[in-house]
Amino acid sequence: MNTDPNDPTAQRPLDETPRHTQDLPPLPQRDRNIPAHAWVEAPRIVLDAGRDIGDMAVFYKRRIGPWLLWRAGPPVRAASRYVALHCDDLSRVFTFDLDGEGNDSGVGPSGTTHERFRAWKEDLRDND
Numbered sequence: 001m002n003t004d005p006n007d008p009t010a011q012r013p014l015d016e017t018p019r020h021t022q023d024l025p026p027l028p029q030r031d032r033n034i035p036a037h038a039w040v041e042a043p044r045i046v047l048d049a050g051r052d053i054g055d056m057a058v059f060y061k062r063r064i065g066p067w068l069l070w071r072a073g074p075p076v077r078a079a080s081r082y083v084a085l086h087c088d089d090l091s092r093v094f095t096f097d098l099d100g101e102g103n104d105s106g107v108g109p110s111g112t113t114h115e116r117f118r119a120w121k122e123d124l125r126d127n128d
């Protein structure tokens with residue numbers, strides 16, 4: 001889990017209130033962290049998103065259109081993984097990996113491989 005005291009996301013309290021998919025908020029959560037284990041329908045791919053990067057803390061970030069965005073790892077330039085799942089079909093999953101050294105990559109729903117996180121998020125926004 002991100003423990004950098006200078007990072008404001010590390011200061012947010014955990015909100016472990018159980019939530020169903022339809023109850024996940026649409027906007028970024030600036031006042032709390034919703035862990036993946038609080039999501040009732042959480043598939044294994046989300047729960048284990050940080051296993052191979054050494055960070056088992058996975059938090060909900062926001063919706064991008066119909067996509068639910070989760071992050072494992074710190075929000076700073078370090079190894080982290082974003083996982084996007086379609087809210088109506090949780091088997092539709094796309095990931096974006098950051099390694100902290102600029103070798104970032106992820107395939108979006110259009111089938112395009114992106115090296116920039118912003119482009120990957122735009123692909124999610126534009127493809128449901």
